[in-house]
Amino acid sequence: SLLKYVRIKVIEASTTILAPFDQSLQQAAIDQLTRESDFSKSFESTVLPPNYQLTELLLDSGVSEITEDSILLSNGNSIRYGLSVWAAGNGPLPITLNIIDSLTGDEQAEAQSVARGRIAVDPWCRALGGDGKIFAFGDCSCTITNQLPATAQVASQQGEFLARLLSQ
Structure with a gap:
């Protein structure tokens, strides 16, 4: 186990x-x-x-x-840590902005016109530019293809989704 x-x-x-x-x-x-x-x-x-x-x-x-x-x-x-899952408040904190700046490629930077200081993610909560190794959910993230409201209900659903995904 x-x-x-x-x-x-x-x-x-x-x-x-x-x-x-x-x-x-x-x-x-x-x-x-x-x-x-x-x-x-x-x-x-x-x-x-x-x-x-x-x-x-x-x-x-x-x-x-x-x-x-x-x-x-x-x-x-x-x-x-081996795996970190970040869930933060509803404003862009400096650490969230630092994570955005550290992500590679143009995809994250281009998505910021929509994400506005949140970590742009794909439908599987993977950070764009994170090579599938960085996950973000809740208020600190923005699903670019299907934007969801920044509510506790959405964050809870995303957290449950990630828990199931990572436990496989």
């Missing part, structure tokens, strides 16, 4: 998640994200290390840079 190699790290620059919402909803979301995974009734229970935690919530940890194999945080820490 590859699950023992998987970690989901939710990185949030703020001191909480869902800041516009009531504190009880914020806490419920934090509890849900950080709850202990129950693999006791599955094959994974025999191969996972003790106290395995699939999801980690990193609050007050803005992303300052993403390199080929590391995510550098504003607090000086870095996270090594």
Whole structure:
């Protein structure tokens, strides 16, 4: 099972998640994200290390840079990764603009007339100019061939699609 190699790290620059919402909803979301995974009734229970935690919530940890194999945080820490999925707010953050600038070829640059500061992607959420190795979804992305609204529903559907795609 590859699950023992998987970690989901939710990185949030703020001191909480869902800041516009009531504190009880914020806490419920934090509890849900950080709850202990129950693999006791599955094959994974025999191969996972003790106290395995699939999801980690990193609050007050803005992303300052993403390199080929590391995510550098504003607090000086870095996270090594094999696959990074970026989902960010609804405005073009400097890091999103840096990713756009780092993508190769003219396809991404030409698509910016439509994408306007978002990462232009194909229908499979692959960043144009990313050689199929970079995926983007949600508010930081723009599907050029069939534009979708920047809503939580679309981001959720794209996230589910990517999860299915990457788990094959």
